[in-house]
Amino acid sequence: MHTQRTYLTGVGAVTGYGWGTPALWDGLLSGKPAAALVDGYADDGQGSAWLAQVPSGGDPADGPTRSARAMRAAAREAIADARSRGWRPGGTVGLLHAVVLPEVEEWRRFYLEQNGQRRVRDYLALMPSTPVSMLMQEFNFHGPAMNVSAMCASGNAGLITAKLWLDSGMVDDVVFIATDLSLTPENVHHFVKLGVAVVDAEPLDACRPFQQGSRGFAVGEASVAYVLSKQRTSPYVSLLGGAMTHDAYHVTSVDPSRTQVDLCVRRALSDAGVSADQVRWVNAHGPGTQQCDTAEAGIVDDLLGGRPHLYSVKPLVGHCQGAAAAVEIAATALGYEHGVIPAPPKVAPGHQRLLDGATTATGGITLKTSLGMGGQNSAVVLAPAR
Template sequence: MTTTIDISGIGAVTGYGWGRNQLWDGLLSGKPAASLHAGYSTDGHDMAWLSRVPDGGLSSDGPTRSMRAMRAAVREAITDAKSRGWQPGRRVGLLHALVLPEIETWRAFYLEEGGQRRVRDYLALMPSTPVSMVMQEFGFHGPAMNVSAMCASGNAGMITAKMWMDCGIVDDVVFVSTDLSLTTENVAHFVKLGVAVIDSEPLDACRPFQEGSRGFAVGEASVAFVLTNQQTRGYAAMLGGAMTHDGYHVTSVDPARAHVDECVVAALENAHVHPEDIAFLNAHGPGTQQCDTAEAGVLDDLFDGRPGVYSVKPLTGHCQGAAAAVEIAAAALAYSHGVIPAAPRVAPGHRRLLDGPTPIHGGITLKTSLGMGGQNSAIVLSPPTQSA
């Protein structure tokens, strides 16, 4: 059995602030969420352009920034879904996508606390703890687990949620993707890898599918969705998806692109749509040469260059494990508001690259995410299939 699932609720904590409205307003402004932060001495640059989540949240949600952001995003998504007609089914599952959970707290544990904590405080380091706290807060008793596929984690979580629903394991899924990992060391190593740029404003450095792109600004986020096949006033529908692995290199995309293409073709087949049905490509689009080349090749070779293409990474930053979820939220909100919050073009680029906010009247979106190490993923989104 296969099902189409609707995104009936959205919650977001991003560099733009605490809430999905802050995310939406920030995207529509065309201004990056990044600001200058001190204390990131990298290659002689103490000040760094980062899309860092601002302080906030409830202290009662936990002692760490990551835990507070995750629970705030989940709570907002659930409240939003209920206002749109969703009622939790008997079996609500929880999926949490992440890559480097609680890295700030682990850093403090080793470097500042000498590896000594009260047992209760030590449990805050465990990736099971925020999941358990959410399940307790809402009285959910379906399966609950973490998923991780590097930058493709958001797509991986959506695909896993759909599998759960297809198999009848759950009635609904709350999916949240969290990455608040901008420690000095983390940022420095992404700069050394040659993919992160912290010494320039994002629109100067991150230009996906345009000339002069040098890479991405790094970001943070926690984004949550309520996924259901109930009749609700949903934002968007997920029709299907797929994943493959290059098996090629720990950081580089295989230039042959065989398994990227295979992933996209499989996602279309799983969603029961054809290449000519795709109107928009919401790209991974980090602004690196290898990813731009791969995704532009997919656009031109598999879709004959027809779909409009955009990436919101110049605006939100590359939110690592939460990147795909931020970008799914942008696509879903686009259907709801009737406008795609594309970043402004700043240089010559691909002829199908959207330039700033673009009106949308339906149409199917392919969302690609290429995670470090060869993690290829694609999901297919459309306007919501049902309305309450």
């Protein structure tokens, strides 16, 4: 059922480009990947890998970990940004936090360095509910507060959940955050073993979504936050609708029949009250793997009549795992704000509708797809707010 619009009013971001939304936007527009060579990621602990890792920073009072500091920093930036644009919290503000592997670095320390022993208060900091509760206390919010997890589709899943809360009247506003700072050597190594992460080549050489010669992605990290509301107070973007389905097919592979992927897109468009021929841009999951690129190219060619322009920002920000969709939605939101789609440069022959570098944009509806590992299909429909 088509429901009233939800507005995305504030944005906060901590990424491989640095702390703050300006660093993300400047990095995207540069066309240069956030990834850098990081030592200590080979089996012998001596080798290097290309990683879009969040640099050290943040407020030490927010906790000892990069993850806790990034989550709080992104949320504060989004809330301050929303306030500067005219938003005022309603009586009931909910909080959603998208996570897949929270506090991996601290769990690693807990078992490998501390032998499973620490003060109870420090142990509780490892629980995924703790940062959510601490943020609620900081801002005196009293709505529902919970975590969302749908692998790489967690960002889309969180936005869809936030819209459901708002449409139902359960809350007046929602602060949504997606955080994934999980690039320990063990995690990176196993994604390499899966055959999807590429650490031995520069990102634009390895990750070429919808282009010849793509081998996968550089892994990344991020925490990205939004304020969502029914208040129309100088928002970045309108969230028109969305949908999720599940392939129930394979633990890693996309169902080549695309049955549930296509159904997800059709339901998202229906929920948004948008026809296929109205979609101008597809902000793809686009990890640079053959099966995902094939599926999403099929969406553009078959479901959308080959009309929309296509892009993926993963060659630039990296694959930020549980925060991936949230980072990519930030690219769309900031793109509407600045009138530019921050697409990466093409480096090889590819899909005929693939954008080549930053492209001037004058509005138009965006379909944001995200295909999480294990069959988590999701799509949201975004439009300029003005």
